[in-house]
Amino acid sequence: MKNSGQLVKVSIEAFDNEDFTIKTKLETNPIFLPVNPESFTQNFKVELNEQKGQGNQSTNANYKGTKPEELKLEFIFDGTNTIQGYNSKLDKNFIQDQSFEAKPKPVKEQLKLFMDTVYNMSGEIHRPHFLKLHWGDGFKFTCILSNLDLNYTLFEPSGDPLRIKASATFLNYVAQKERVAREKKxxxxxxxxxxxxxxxxxxxxxxxxxxxxxxxxxxxxxxxxxxxxxxxxxxxxxxxxxxxxxx
The missing domain is CATH 3.10.350.10 (LysM domain)
Structure with a gap:
């Protein structure tokens, strides 16, 4: 896809099966992150057996396996209506339905939508959803959420949150039959x-x-x-x- 100059946001699509063929029936699916991360971190790790034998000073690091790739995203949920690009009318999941202007939903509602998509257990499959992350045409990642840290940094006088910094780690997920086909052991x-x-x-x-x-x-x-x-x-x-x- 040619660069049109239009802002493309990270999307998260939820599925009910590990083959990523049955989309989850949520009010909004996919959702779009309200603000794109300034950067993201990919982690690749080879697992080695470095146990030393009795009486040995050192040992060879033998290959045990390759751990699934991790992807870490850091972004914010905001309710102040002061962040450029946050309240775009294209972002239907995190804004109020306003005729003349787009205002962010309360941060608690934004967070609930996000948690229902990536974290909360689905009653249909008795586990959190399987996820597909997209960022334009250049990045696609099939995964499950493995860790989420939420840092509440700004509050209304009532105590309700106005801004949350989120740090989410997603673990690459490949269905068993596809994994076997890829490995060809x-x-x-x-x-x-x-x-x-x-x-x-x-x-x-x-x-x-x-x-x-x-x-x-x-x-x-x-x-x-x-x-x-x-x-x-x-x-x-x-x-x-x-x-x-x-x-």
Whole structure:
């Protein structure tokens, strides 16, 4: 989409299923953040096993897994009607329905709308909603809320809040079946079945799974093969998890 110069705000769309195909029936869905964040933070983390063995001074940091990406947004809810761009008539979710001017809804109402979308448990699915965050055409993020901090900074004489600074952390969410398709696991800790093709060699197939051809004799025994030097095309070979201490 070409840059038209029009302000595009962050939107949050709520869904009732992890495949993001059933939109939640809320009064307003999606909602738009009243003020875009000045910046956002993405966090990527690789989880490593750094436990030291007994008697060792150091150890290799072994890969355990990749944690879901985190996205942190900081923005405000405001009821003072003094922030430029806040009371745009395009923002139907956080303004009063006025014929001649757009005024922000009370901050408590703005916050409730936000909480109903991202935090409060849905009676339909017995958990908070699955979410899609959009910022124009350039940024899309499927996620769930993992943390929300609210800092009340300005109040009416009655004690009602006039401004809240929000810091929300969203955790990337991928449905299980999509995750499996993306990973296409080839771990040696899983059982694999391979169909022998013309020209295949058992030692090379073993290396492909276990990254070491020395287990070829174990694979031959596991498949009741009399030899590993010649395997016939069309044969199914099972590569199970191995006892690597065995000869």
């Amino acid at each position: 080839r771990s040696p800790d899983l059982t694999h079945v391979r169909l022998v093709k013309s020209g295949d060699r058992l030692d090379l197939m073993t290396f492909d799974i276990y990254k070491d051809p020395k287990y070829v004799t174990q694979i031959a025994r596991a498949n009741n093969l009399s030899t590993f030097r010649k395997i016939n095309p069309g044969l199914e070979i099972v590569f199970p998890p191995l006892d690597k201490s065995a000869p």
